Amino acid sequence: MTTFNRRTLLKTGASIGGLAVAGAAIGTPLIAQSRSLKVGSYGGYFENSFKEFVYPEFTAATGITVESVTQPNSADWLVTMQQAVPAGSIPTDISLYGRDSMIKASRIGGLIAPLDISAIPKAENLDGYFVFEGPEGPQGVGAMSWFSAMVVNPNQVDIPASWADFWDTDKFEASLGLSNVHSNGLLDITAATFFDGEETMMSNEGILAILDKVRELKPNVTLWWNAESQMEQGMKNGDVIGGQYYLDVANLMAADGFPIKATFPKEGNLQDYGSWCLTAGSEKSAEAAEFMNYSSDPATQALMSRKIGTAPLVDKAMTDLTDDEFNFVSGSPSIKPAYEAYLDNETFIKESWDKMLAES
Incomplete structure (x- = not known):
């Protein structure tokens, strides 16, 4: 992990x-x-x-x-x-x-x-x-x-109150940037937003249900990033108007005048x-x-x-x-990663995640 x-x-x-x-x-x-x-x-x-x-x-x-x-x-x-x-x-x-x-x-x-x-x-x-x-x-x-936080371009979109807003195609179609690594938090965020949090991560059925929900999000994702620099550039050039990014780096970018705002939605951010x-x-x-x-x-x-x-x-x-x-x-609240699930069931989680990402 x-x-x-x-x-x-x-x-x-x-x-x-x-x-x-x-x-x-x-x-x-x-x-x-x-x-x-x-x-x-x-x-x-x-x-x-x-x-x-x-x-x-x-x-x-x-x-x-x-x-x-x-x-x-x-x-x-x-x-x-x-x-x-x-x-x-x-x-x-x-x-x-x-x-x-x-x-x-x-x-x-x-x-x-x-x-x-x-x-x-x-x-x-x-x-x-x-x-x-x-x-x-x-x-x-x-x-x-x-923290890994919700970030948006405040010049392009209202600050969401919930991670669930990212599933709204009217607001975020083909405009989100999210990590493509299975253990970088999107599963935990989805579990906290739509399910019973870490408990849902503890079974294969729960993991598959979370992945089905992430699958619904795919039309809104324009960038599945595997390097911080990719997300940074996407936010700077306007290709990405929202997503998940590191709180400290986002705030440094904002202090330098770039259009990015880190926020804590009601479910919290990953800590x-x-x-x-x-x-x-x-x-x-x-x-x-x-x-x-x-x-x-x-x-x-x-x-x-x-x-x-x-x-x-x-x-x-x-x-x-x-x-x-x-x-x-x-900030608060926080979402804690499902450490035990990732350790005990890493192969199933990774393979199921990679299969979901590879689907057209």
Whole structure:
């Protein structure tokens, strides 16, 4: 599942292969020499922003030096960890995992360590959904999230109140841009709009019913995109007047004067997130708990929203984010991807999706 393993943020991305590890000690006061922590995160702009804005503040607050480790998307990193952990050569104490990779890791066992959540009291600031419970107890603490949103050209069409409006041919015939990847959210959006959400995704019959509904949408789709740049260009040149796109990128485009408006319809937008996980075999569980605790602080969540462009995992009222700052990266309600369905039934979902797309 590749759904929004997307903090190759803003396409500046980590084109990293295998175990491309770049270490750099950040802000090393003399008092911090005896305590350190290796933290993995996606590379490029994303990692650089952590190194510039987050790690130094953490070191100043705790005296723990951070060594930044570049990791690829969490699915590829999980493969690396399957080799590294049994060999006793772990590259990080903490890694960043999408929920789907956490589920995989917890099922494999022995890759991510259970957490003493009492040592991470600020995790209580997070919605319980973002503290991942594995078979051995808590195994992941939410780090940050990101949204894929409804977007429209406000010069061409009124802002829809519901995703269901995209099925209206009078408004959107041959004018929508949607991802052609089965796991990029249209199934979840359709399930939330017309069915019983994630529950409908849990059976083959439900999946086929959702696909039948997506099939009705096809006359309104002019672009099935597989690269962000395709959707970006379609919105800029007016070929596309609505669709699904990344909230942060859409807002950046709007700030640059392009005719695009991201909005939260009544069903919500698709929200994915990444979590900090403690690597099995790490001897830095105490330092890792301090880092996760620091990350869960509303002030840190606000810092990441401002400096990295991620959505906070705490209620806006707990932060000092302005309405404009919050709306640039987040909103409500949210639609959660059906992670378990994609993992357990990936072949059927992908094959049924590809068959639907290939139909004339």
